Amino acid sequence: MMLKLEKRAQPSLLWTYLTPLVAVICTMIAGGALFAVLGKNPGEAIATIFWQPLFGEFAFYYRPQLLIKGAPLVLIAIGLSLGFRAGIWNIGAEGQYIIGALTGAGVGLAFYPAEAWYIFPLMVMAGALGGWAWAMIPAVLRTRFGTNEILVSLMLVYVAEQLLAKMALGLLRNPEGHGFPGSRNFQQYPSGHNAEIITGSGMHWGVVAALIAVIFSYILLNRHILGYHIRLTGQAPRAAKFAGVNPTQLILFCLGTSGALAGLAGMFEVSGPAGQINIDFNVGYGFTAIIVAFLGRLHPVGILLAGLLMALTYIGGEIAQSNLGLPAAAIQMFQGMLLFFLLAIDVLTNFRIRRTKREAV
Amino acid sequence: MDLSSISPTLLLASLMVAATPILLAALGELVVERSGVLNLGVEGMMITGAICGFAVAVETGSPVLGFAAAAVGGAALSLLFALLTQVALANHVASGLALTLFGLGLSALLGQGYVGIKPPPTDKLDIPLLGDMPFLGPVVFSHDLMVYVGLALVVAVWWMLNHSRAGLVLRAVGENHDAAHALGFKVVRVRIMAIMFGGACAGLGGAYISLIRVPQWTEGMTAGAGWIALALVVFASWKAGRVLLGAYLFGGITVLQLNLQAAGVDIPVEYLSMSPYVITILVLVIMSADRSRAPASLGRTFHASS
Numbered sequence: 001m002m003l004k005l006e007k008r009a010q011p012s013l014l015w016t017y018l019t020p021l022v023a024v025i026c027t028m029i030a031g032g033a034l035f036a037v038l039g040k041n042p043g044e045a046i047a048t049i050f051w052q053p054l055f056g057e058f059a060f061y062y063r064p065q066l067l068i069k070g071a072p073l074v075l076i077a078i079g080l081s082l083g084f085r086a087g088i089w090n091i092g093a094e095g096q097y098i099i100g101a102l103t104g105a106g107v108g109l110a111f112y113p114a115e116a117w118y119i120f121p122l123m124v125m126a127g128a129l130g131g132w133a134w135a136m137i138p139a140v141l142r143t144r145f146g147t148n149e150i151l152v153s154l155m156l157v158y159v160a161e162q163l164l165a166k167m168a169l170g171l172l173r174n175p176e177g178h179g180f181p182g183s184r185n186f187q188q189y190p191s192g193h194n195a196e197i198i199t200g201s202g203m204h205w206g207v208v209a210a211l212i213a214v215i216f217s218y219i220l221l222n223r224h225i226l227g228y229h230i231r232l233t234g235q236a237p238r239a240a241k242f243a244g245v246n247p248t249q250l251i252l253f254c255l256g257t258s259g260a261l262a263g264l265a266g267m268f269e270v271s272g273p274a275g276q277i278n279i280d281f282n283v284g285y286g287f288t289a290i291i292v293a294f295l296g297r298l299h300p301v302g303i304l305l306a307g308l309l310m311a312l313t314y315i316g317g318e319i320a321q322s323n324l325g326l327p328a329a330a331i332q333m334f335q336g337m338l339l340f341f342l343l344a345i346d347v348l349t350n351f352r353i354r355r356t357k358r359e360a361v
Numbered sequence: 362m363d364l365s366s367i368s369p370t371l372l373l374a375s376l377m378v379a380a381t382p383i384l385l386a387a388l389g390e391l392v393v394e395r396s397g398v399l400n401l402g403v404e405g406m407m408i409t410g411a412i413c414g415f416a417v418a419v420e421t422g423s424p425v426l427g428f429a430a431a432a433v434g435g436a437a438l439s440l441l442f443a444l445l446t447q448v449a450l451a452n453h454v455a456s457g458l459a460l461t462l463f464g465l466g467l468s469a470l471l472g473q474g475y476v477g478i479k480p481p482p483t484d485k486l487d488i489p490l491l492g493d494m495p496f497l498g499p500v501v502f503s504h505d506l507m508v509y510v511g512l513a514l515v516v517a518v519w520w521m522l523n524h525s526r527a528g529l530v531l532r533a534v535g536e537n538h539d540a541a542h543a544l545g546f547k548v549v550r551v552r553i554m555a556i557m558f559g560g561a562c563a564g565l566g567g568a569y570i571s572l573i574r575v576p577q578w579t580e581g582m583t584a585g586a587g588w589i590a591l592a593l594v595v596f597a598s599w600k601a602g603r604v605l606l607g608a609y610l611f612g613g614i615t616v617l618q619l620n621l622q623a624a625g626v627d628i629p630v631e632y633l634s635m636s637p638y639v640i641t642i643l644v645l646v647i648m649s650a651d652r653s654r655a656p657a658s659l660g661r662t663f664h665a666s667s
Contacts, residue, residue: 005450005664007664021550027432089454091458112619116492137642141642141646145646146649147642147646147647147649148645148647148649149593150401150454151588151592151641151642151645152642152645154585154587154588155588155592155638155639155641155642156638156642158584158585158635158638159635159638159639162631162632162634163629163631163635166629166631166632170629222539259634261415274552287462290458291459291462292464294455312501327469327470327473328469329466329467329468329469329472329473330461330466330470331471331582332465332466332469332470333463333467333470334466334471335462335465336459336462336464336465336466337467338439338446338465339455339458339459339463340459341461342464343445343449343451343455343459344444344445344449344451345449346449346451347449347450348453350450350573351450
C-alpha cells in the first residue's frame, strides 16, 4: 500500500474554502506545542492570542487596534494579490510602504504650520505616488531588461530602510526636537493628521481606503477585462499570450498598483497611528501582508478576513508578551508557520490522495 | 577624510572574509537551481544556520561543532521547503518566502539567550612559508579554515556538475524533469538532496557571519546576505566559477564601503550602507539580458502523472 497524489479534473471548491481554516487549526496545534516547549500553558497562550483581544477584560481597548493593525495589512495584501495571481512577485512592499510614508509625510511637513483642508488629500496622493514610483523601479527593469522583479523589489527594501534612517536624522528631523531623531508628530498638526473618524473606534482613513481597495479589487477581478487578463495569465500563461494579453502592461499595472497601495498604507500609518517618521517606523507589515494575501487565497474578501486574523495575532501576541512573557519572536514564527501549513494543505485543492497497491517495478 | 588609512593589504584580506558567507550560500543555491528548484528561503536558512552554529559553538566551546550544527540546522529547515515543494507540490516562490519568514522568527526565538555573548574564537590557520610571504601571505594564506572550505567547495561543485555522473543527472533533472523521469531518474529524490545540500551550505554561510565575521548574535543579522546570494547565482549565469568572482566582487564592495565609512568620507553613512544593494540591482540588470542559461525547468513543479 502507498499513498499517491492524483490530479483533480477541477480544483476542489470545498478545499478552496477549507484550506485556510484547517491551516489555522493546524497552526494553533503546532503553536500550542511550541508554547508548551517554551514552558507556557498552551491552552492559555492560544486563548490569550485569539480570545483576549476580542472578548477579554480589556477588549474595549484592543478591538480598535484590530482595525488599526488590520488596515495596512489588508491594503498592502490587496495590491500584492493582483500580481501574485498573475505570477508577478512584488515582495518589496515593505520598501514601498516606507517610501510612501516618507513622501506623504514630506508633503505634509512642507506645509507645516499652515492649516488648510487640502493638505491631507495632497499627502494621500503623495504617499500613493511615492509607493508607486518605488515599485516602478522593479517594474521598468523587468519590462525593459527582463530583470528578476523578486530580487530587485527585495533589495529596494534595504535601500528604503537606509533612506528612512537618513530622512529621520536629516531632512525630515523635527527642528524643535532637541536633536532627537524623528520628524514632527502629525498628531499635533491637525491638517496633516489622519485622525480617527469616530473617536475610539480605531476607524481612520486608512481603514476606509482598505475597504475601498477590497471593493475595487473585487470588481476588477470579477467584472473587468483587466482582472480577467490577470487571472488568465496566472492560470494559463500561454493561453493569455494567444488571447493578446500585453505582459508589459500587466507587469506595470500589477507592480504599480501594489506599490501605490503599499505607499498609501505607509502614509496613513505615519500620519495616524505612528504619528511621525522615525528610524524604527516600519515593523514588517509589508512582509506579513504576503502571508495575508496567501491566507486570503488571493481573493479580496478572503484577504479582508485574513488581514483581521493576522491583526489579531499581532495584538494577541503583544498581550501574551506582557502577560505570559511569551517572546515576541514566537509570534513571528507562529505567523510563518501559518503560511507553511497553508501551502502544504493547499495541495488538496488540486489533488486528491489515493491509496494504491505498490506498483511492480 | 583620510583615504591613506585604508590599507590595500587589509582591504583584500578582509574582502575574502566578507565574501565567504555569500560564496557558501550562493554555491548551495547554485546546485539547488541547477536541479530545477528555486529556493527563495536562503535568507531564512542562513539566519537559522547562524543561530544554530552560534548556540552550539557557545555551549560546547568548539567552533567546528558549531559549523557542523549550522549545516545540520540549515539542511533541516530546507527539508521543510523540500516537503512543501516536492511532496505537497506547492509553489516554489511562495514556499521560499514562507521559509524565510519562518526562519527569521525561529532564529529570533532560538537566539533569545545569546544576545551579547562572545562566541569561542576560530583560529586562523598558521601556514608555514606561504603565510610569511609578503603581501600574498596576509591576503591569501592567513585566514580561518572556512575561507578555504569555501574555495574548495567551488572546485568541488564545479567538478561535480561538469565531470561526474551525479552532476549529469542533476542537470538533466533541472533542464527537463519529464525527460529525466522517463529515463528512470528519481526526480523528486535528486531535488530533495539538492535542496538539503543548499540548506547546509546556507547554514554554513550564516554561521560564518555569526561566528567569525561579526562575531556575535543579533536578530536579523544576515541583513539580506541570503538575497544577495540569490542574486549572485543569476550574476554567475549558474556557473560555479563565476559565483566565486561575483562573491569577491560583492565582498569587495561591502568591505570598501565599510572602510570608506571608517575613513570618514564625505558621503552620508546611509548612502554607503545602501551601496551593496544598489550595486546588486545594477549588476542584475546588466546580467539579466541573457536569460538563456537558466535551467529550463527552474521553478516548475514536477508531478509524475503516470
